[in-house]
Amino acid sequence: MKKPPSGLIIRNVSKRYANGVQALHDVSLNIPPGMYGLLGPNGAGKSTLMRTLATLQEPDSGQLLLGDIDVVHQKDALRQTLGYLPQEFGVYPKASAEELLDYFAVLKGITNRTARRETTEALLRQTNLWDKRKQKLGGYSGGMKQRFGVAVALLGNPQLLIVDEPTAGLDPAERVRFLNLLSELGENSVVILSTHIVADVAELCTNMAIINQGRILLEAEPLEAVAALQGRIWRRLIDKQALPALQQEHQIISAKLLSGRTLVHVYSPDQPGPGFEAAEPDLEDVYFSALAGCFGPAIEQQQTEAAGL
Known part of the structure; x- marks a missing residue:
């Protein structure tokens, strides 16, 4: 054997x-x-x-x-x-x-x-x-x-x-x-x-x-990590010059160019403001959230919700 x-x-x-x-x-x-x-x-x-x-x-x-x-x-x-x-x-x-x-x-x-x-x-x-x-x-x-x-x-x-x-x-x-x-x-x-x-x-x-x-x-596990961010990742398309001001207001985990503008992903348990729409999280969001120090709170909140507290 x-x-x-x-x-x-x-x-x-x-x-x-x-x-x-x-x-x-x-x-x-x-x-x-x-x-x-x-x-x-x-x-x-x-x-x-x-x-x-x-x-x-x-x-x-x-x-x-x-x-x-x-x-x-x-x-x-x-x-x-x-x-x-x-x-x-x-x-x-x-x-x-x-x-x-x-x-x-x-x-x-x-x-x-x-x-x-x-x-x-x-x-x-x-x-x-x-x-x-x-x-x-x-x-x-x-x-x-x-x-x-x-x-x-x-x-x-x-x-x-x-x-x-x-x-x-x-x-x-x-x-x-x-x-x-x-x-x-x-x-x-x-x-x-x-x-x-x-x-x-x-x-x-x-x-x-x-x-x-x-x-x-x-x-x-990657799939579980992605699931922990469900409902906590928001995106918005902005002009590049608006990025510094937005960084002062929100926890931006990533920003990348898209069709000449900047697509930002924000970590937030709630809708962070006008112009933001919910984004389906992926492993890249997990990665940047972890680097930004956001992932611990996400796991804690998920565990609390699972326990019904």
Whole structure:
């Protein structure tokens, strides 16, 4: 009987760099098997947490557990079941995908030639690179290189797969192909998708957390988080020059250009004033509400209403 995949527990993890930057502040998360989104702006602490989970650096304090494995004190055990696709990684441009994947398979401990050939073929087919397996990696597109990175990360059937900002810089077609690949990977392991792109999490993840300035602002299921904002997001189309005055009056969580004007989204439990209409919330509203500090009150009010108080 196949052992069920283990979840990941992060308890009170903090990290301060030598330059004085406090990258993580007492971070705690419970990450079940499946696709998990870690969402936050650039510099929020996402990559610091991913590097710590990948045993590339140690936390100053706290505990990280993958099933029975203590990540900090059993690094070799964790690395045997880890797949890691960092934000930036290099390839040997003159090597083919088949050659380099075979080389990495040896490093992963797959020394039997037949088993290695079967493994590399299966992974290249899974990542839709089999037809390009003889092509030099220097001629691969950005999306093809990312898919090759996933093939390398999947060697050894890891229990923990970390992908850090995987769709940054991909064109729309490559992004769709890459997300389709990731969506297939969450059945047998913990897959952490670290990104600042809200749409990636919305399309892929059944659980998520939002991080900013090294602190967890929200941990929730995306659909439940969106539901918590029902009736609390309002929109209005304004001229750009009216934005500063409106910011003084209302809790604006986002503003973006639309047909030469500015579309603002406001967080408010009640209709905020003339000209505003109710907006159907989405995960982008959840993200900006959390960054603005609005989400805690929304959850509290929802819980109060559910309790009939």
